[in-house]
Amino acid sequence: MRIFDVAEITRNIKEMCIEANYSLTEDMVSVIREAAKNEESPLGRRILNQLDENMKIAGEDQVPICQDTGMAVIFMDIGQEVHWEGGFLEDAIQEGVRQGYQEGFLRKSVVGDPFGRVNTGDNTPAVIHYQIVPGDSVRITVAPKGFGSENMSRIFMLKPADGVEGVKNAVISAVKDAGPNACPPVVVGVGIGGTFEKCALLAKRALTRPVDQRSGIASIRELEQELLEKINRTGIGPGGLGGTTTALAVNIETYPTHIAGLPVAVNMCCHVNRHAVRVL
Amino acid sequence: MDKYISVPFDQAVSDSLKAGDYVYLSGTVYTARDAAHKRMYEALQKGAELPLDMKDNVIYYMGPSPARTGRAIGSAGPTTASRMDKYAPALLDLGLRGMIGKGRRTREVKEAIVRNHAVYFGAVGGAGALLSRSIVSSEVIAYDDLGTEAIRRLEIRNFPVIVVVDAAGNDLYETAAAEYCRE
Ligand code: SF4
Numbered sequence: 001m002r003i004f005d006v007a008e009i010t011r012n013i014k015e016m017c018i019e020a021n022y023s024l025t026e027d028m029v030s031v032i033r034e035a036a037k038n039e040e041s042p043l044g045r046r047i048l049n050q051l052d053e054n055m056k057i058a059g060e061d062q063v064p065i066c067q068d069t070g071m072a073v074i075f076m077d078i079g080q081e082v083h084w085e086g087g088f089l090e091d092a093i094q095e096g097v098r099q100g101y102q103e104g105f106l107r108k109s110v111v112g113d114p115f116g117r118v119n120t121g122d123n124t125p126a127v128i129h130y131q132i133v134p135g136d137s138v139r140i141t142v143a144p145k146g147f148g149s150e151n152m153s154r155i156f157m158l159k160p161a162d163g164v165e166g167v168k169n170a171v172i173s174a175v176k177d178a179g180p181n182a183c184p185p186v187v188v189g190v191g192i193g194g195t196f197e198k199c200a201l202l203a204k205r206a207l208t209r210p211v212d213q214r215s216g217i218a219s220i221r222e223l224e225q226e227l228l229e230k231i232n233r234t235g236i237g238p239g240g241l242g243g244t245t246t247a248l249a250v251n252i253e254t255y256p257t258h259i260a261g262l263p264v265a266v267n268m269c270c271h272v273n274r275h276a277v278r279v280l
Numbered sequence: 281m282d283k284y285i286s287v288p289f290d291q292a293v294s295d296s297l298k299a300g301d302y303v304y305l306s307g308t309v310y311t312a313r314d315a316a317h318k319r320m321y322e323a324l325q326k327g328a329e330l331p332l333d334m335k336d337n338v339i340y341y342m343g344p345s346p347a348r349t350g351r352a353i354g355s356a357g358p359t360t361a362s363r364m365d366k367y368a369p370a371l372l373d374l375g376l377r378g379m380i381g382k383g384r385r386t387r388e389v390k391e392a393i394v395r396n397h398a399v400y401f402g403a404v405g406g407a408g409a410l411l412s413r414s415i416v417s418s419e420v421i422a423y424d425d426l427g428t429e430a431i432r433r434l435e436i437r438n439f440p441v442i443v444v445v446d447a448a449g450n451d452l453y454e455t456a457a458a459e460y461c462r463e
Pocket of ligand 1: 066069407
């Protein structure tokens with residue numbers, strides 16, 4: 001058994017909210033730079049270079065990469081040998097978000113009630129997904145999610161007969177519907193299988209996988225590659241202003257499903273695909 | 281083509297802008313996003329006065345992150361314009377000259393742009409740190425209680441935008457994507 005004080009979680013979550021909003025992971029930075037070299041549209045190249053410049057300025061001026069610092073999505077993968085002390089874990093996580101968004105000069109973008117729509121003032125509550133895993137460590141992923149792209153995400157409850165072609169059409173149609181609204185170039189998180197909610201969660205998780213890391217399943221790896229090429233032939237381009245870079249990566253996660261179903265979730269993420277990961 | 285224009289501006293200027301023009305704006309613009317638009321729209325329906333004069337002005341769809349001490353503003357990039365589509369035609373009919381945002385507009389908005397010789401500019405979504413360097417000052421002028429969604433007066437200098445929908449109704453999102461489409 002390993003004992004953790006929940007205060008340690010608060011501190012880490014706070015730091016990670018700030019870190020994720022001020023700098024992208026290495027894989028994201030290099031894929032954007034690479035795209036700036038290969039983009040065919042002159043305006044597209046200009047925009048991609050601005051995105052690169054934007055990341056540098058965020059570091060220099062200590063300004064968040066994007067003003068929409070998101071709703072905080074947090075994955076807690078907790079080893080089953082772990083025991084918590086010092087308070088309720090969920091309270092400690094929300095407190096970390098509260099402190100991070102306050103001290104990090106991050107925008108408070110959460111409203112307390114979907115109809116009343118009064119801002120909670122501290123960006124809580126976060127959306128938290130817990131998973132129990134073997135071992136005695138805790139893996140935390142903080143992924144602030146902007147809603148320009150979140151609003152363009154889709155779920156399709158396909159029929160088994162729709163097969164892989166149906167999945168391709170679903171993904172491509174989601175990307176086209178999103179068009180310029182999702183701040184392309186986008187990263188496309190796709191969940192296939194499971195149930196209605198499971199495929200959405202797979203899609204969300206897929207966005208936290210490094211963009212230079214392909215699926216471990218050969219057929220899925222090919223599907224990721226084919227979809228990326230197809231998406232980049234739509235012409236939407238950087239900022240939606242035309243070009244050959246519409247997506248930076250397609251990350252697919254799969255799960256067993258029911259004999260009667262083929263659920264597909266497409267979680268769109270802008271080029272500000274943020275996440276910070278720590279293992280305690 | 282790169283152009284440098286000052287805001288506010290009149291019809292002669294908006295008529296001269298073409299979809300695809302890269303424009304650097306300098307002068308004064310006002311921010312408003314979802315909650316401020318809803319409030320302005322409700323004020324109009326009640327016949328009450330708006331907190332700013334629409335005539336020849338430009339509204340920037342933006343809610344900034346908080347400014348650090350000594351800074352004009354935090355991160356300050358555009359938000360998705362389509363959420364303001366319900367309210368935009370009424371403001372355009374009152375003389376609003378331009379809007380800055382990102383993403384597609386409805387046919388109703390584009391018709392109102394043409395009818396009023398206005399313009400819709402796109403700013404690069406997700407470049408809020410870069411864009412903040414073109415904002416010289418920021419002051420909340422109305423709806424303070426809305427926090428990031430309050431109406432702000434911004435002084436901007438060489439703020440980079442692209443003409444997406446021009447006064448003739450051309451839409452760069454449609455034409456530019458078609459140009460690079462290889463399906
Ligand atoms: S979609 Fe992403 S890049 Fe665009 S405004 Fe929202 S968080 Fe920023």
